[in-house]
Amino acid sequence: MKQLSLKLDDHLYEKLQTYTRDNGVSASSVLTDSLVAHLSRQKRSNAPQGNFTFIDLFAGIGGMRIAYSRQGGQCVFSSEWDKYAQKTYFDNFDEMPQGDITQVKSEDIPDHDILVAGFPCQPFSIAGVSKKNSMGRATGFQDKTQGTLFFDVCRIIEAKRPKAFMLENVKNLKSHDKGNTWKVIRESLDQLDYEVFAAVIDGQGFVPQHRERIFIVGFDRQRYGNFFDFSFDVDEDKPEKVPVLRDILQPVVDAKYTLTDKLWAYLQNYAAKHKAKGNGFGYGMPDFDGVTRTLSARYYKDGSEILINQGEGKNPRRLTPRECARLQGYPEDFKITVSDTRAYKQFGNSVVVPLVTSIAKLVVEKMNELDAAIEGDKKANIEIVKESKKSMKLGA
Template structure:
């Protein structure tokens, strides 16, 4: 059983579910969803609050006032493989791999608002800071796939430019973010999963003249894993131009020395993606740009056009695709604006942003209202979360090829 130093403090707490902290909720919800012994501390936490069945019922009623979370995944024992979800965000990897009959046995996400969205959709509170030894101690000993979109800001074009302008370091010199990759590598080295499945920004490959990427590659190769990567564009799966670096590696101790991942086996949809397929018919007027903001964006674009720069707003064409949505979309929505007859353009709604990243959202792109992505946070946080997300159907397409390798062993 894990040693949990805060456990003794529970004795001083009132007999109330609301007094459980984030770590306690993570332990309890992981135990409920996985029944793994690594989370059995849940039972001791529960015992401090009252009789187990009534406490679990109270947790369910408090945390799910409208019923169960919509995306629990396969039942214990019915799964084809297991995985852990690191740097989980709002669960794009989780939803994609659950669609392939995978079962998540551990999740970790640092941002408290993303934790709320993750919990609302998967019924599980993610653990927090993955650099913490306490958090790492709850990772199950065995699982099949380690997946995650490790933080991209230290390697992104925008992130690097911002850090340079502020006189800050970037890449692996960024202590807080850049070195998170090495925590990921440490977990791979300790638990030896059959495979890893990672996502990052396009610029990862070229950052620091390729040195950053070479460090990542050599680190993973030295762990005796294969290493294959490709920059893929989400525009074939959703109506959005979004290029991201996908990295897949297999444990050579399990698959043999000649193992590799063949990106040519991905199934690419034949149907052309159209942004009007995810637009809502009657959006709230609050998403329409004010005269002040619209005038500012037009003047800004005009100024940069005169200088020969490409900066400016992006008005979509209904039968086309959008630019890449970013975490700053709430600021002015300039990268993706929807033209409107007789009035200023508007931003995408948070629901449209969800659909733009491939999440099922009733009634936009799914007829199943019981399996529709839940957005429990403010518009500002929702825009940030979807701007940071993976393209879920692209992840599912790569995942499908990955797990097929398991079937051949």
């Protein structure tokens, strides 16, 4: 943390004092927020033009931004409500995401080609929908999704009509709330007139981690029609050498990551108790030449899902935040500027970057292919009109 001396003229100082008093905030936070906002605007205005534009909703720490930027995309808007994730995002991209997306008007979001969102999974109420259906009245996504964060994804899609979108969620989305959540999502996206494709894909093969997530991709029917297919063929992008745990481990690790005797005894007793009951609950200590369990946001609590064996006579240890970053496929130059606890939560909530990069490539390729087909049809129609006019002149 650095300190900076700042001189203000009397009028500006009085305005600042009034604002901080009325809003219950410190002058330091106001000035910091103002500077961050200014730097973010400058970053956007100076950013080179990409081959396409995209927005990053429920952005977390920017894993999906990295993926789409690698395909030549330019991020024109981002949103993330968690202030610690915002800090990590800003420290890596020099851009502060806007906060609560529910408070952002659709018209204030820039036009974009692709919408990207890792939206939270919430249950939907179907009482009102069922009533309307029984009365023979049509329902739209607003009736079905109001009160959930998925509604905000839908309202932005409806208002901005991106060429395509990619959504990411937990693999159990289809079974969530007895299948109702998935039913509402599919129907809502269909009513918005998008051709939708979905697949559950494991990050294993890109990184040494078993991590299944559902990816939902859609393309605008009003622009492209629906006479096309989309394949989640990511296998060709997997590295030839299958990544294993030892690939991401640091050679020297601080002793603070080693479990205390008390915590290690607790985890062993907990595992033994559940094993006796025939349950599979317990800590995970993967082989160095294998893969880990799924890294979760609760990893900071005890690290039990992924423990690193340190040999006889020494308690196992947690992964370090940098090792968690590697486990999710983040580049080595990705900055970790928050506490270990916050970092564990952030990486546990994030995505497998190389997997999303592969899907992003497929989405962009399909979008370009569909755009080219439309352009080809336009040129063909122009030639037909020209030939028709030529024939009419000759006939005359």
